[in-house]
Amino acid sequence: MKQTSDTESRKLLSRLQAVMAEAAAGQERLDRITHLIADSMGAEVCSIYLLRDAETLELCATQGLAPEAVHVTRLRLGEGLVGKVARKAQPVNTANAPSEKGFRYMPETGEERFSSFLGVPIQRLGESMGVVVVQSKDEREYSEDEVYALEVVAMVLAEMTELGAFVGEGAALSARHTSPVMFPGATAQEGASMGHVWLHEPRVVVTNPVAEDPAAERIRLNEAVSKLRTDIDQMLTRTAKGDKEQAEVLEAYRMFARSRGWMRRMEEDIERGLSAEAAVEKEQSTARARMETVPDAYLRERLHDLDDLSNRLLRLLTGQGHDTGAELPIDPVLVARNIGPAELLDYGRRLKGVVLEQGSVGSHAAIVARALAIPLVIHAKGITT
Incomplete structure (x- = not known):
């Protein structure tokens, strides 16, 4: 051969x-x-x-x-x-x-x-x-x-x-995402509700997985990564000195964003014919597959950091931001991989329910959901994809 x-x-x-x-x-x-x-x-x-x-x-x-x-x-x-x-x-x-x-x-x-x-x-x-x-x-x-x-x-x-x-x-x-499906999860706030799904972070769709000009794709990737690094540095600068936990998360983001191995693998994928977006998503898929097999909670959390970083990079490359122009339905059930308490408070009592892929009973988001009496399901694996 x-x-x-x-x-x-x-x-x-x-x-x-x-x-x-x-x-x-x-x-x-x-x-x-x-x-x-x-x-x-x-x-x-x-x-x-x-x-x-x-x-x-x-x-x-x-x-x-x-x-x-x-x-x-x-x-x-x-x-x-x-x-x-x-x-x-x-x-x-x-x-x-x-x-x-x-x-x-x-x-x-x-x-x-x-x-x-x-x-x-x-x-x-x-x-x-x-x-x-x-x-x-x-x-x-x-x-x-x-x-x-x-x-x-x-x-x-x-x-x-x-x-x-x-x-x-x-x-x-058969066409995907057209059949009824049940997602088992765990209860973080009891309650019953019915409504229309509202994705907290709409999925980025890669419509151009193949590219003919590797040099141009490398330039696009490097420009997007440079913007990503600048954004993270600015977030770190704005972070309050006393907020140690948030600073540690952003430091982890910065470490991954400056990883030579991460960049090298994506550039190799581009050389083999993938677009910049497809190269990022290929690395993201690899990281998510590893999440399923890593028993150590700390390492899983770091892989989640890399996954979130990939999402940010994909949004920079595709221009598919959080604002899609769609209007929040009158009976929204919020679906997300995870969500912070401030973001949940922004939605407020308009939400009929919240379903998360991750989360925990003792998380800040769960505390907010209980305070607002919003039913909350956590650990609903695969619901955002």
């Missing part, structure tokens, strides 16, 4: 962008993409598995496996190597897939001919969407460059999935 250089990676993303721009149904797009990836990477097989529900992956397109297995082969999260990739949100790269622990043979696919296996998660902001796989008959491990290139492609596939590029028939290709 040929090595995938930065230039080849950009060519692959450029071809991918061309396929996305063509008028085609979701299934046809997926079929073209698997052929394109297999051809570009010199692989004999490329397959895309998408989640049909929260626990089940479905083979939605393939180049190289049996066509009749499409929309027939299904795996539970954690089942087989594909399920393992989705469950752990980490690549699996092996020269001899059948000998790998957890391997599950699916006879209808005809995959017994292929020894090498590389599977990469398709995920967005820590949310699993599926898996992209390449396979070959030769018994070999894929190079670091090849793994990285497929990760970049997977990131673009995640953005396109979110934007509805692959909508078609069947549960796995």
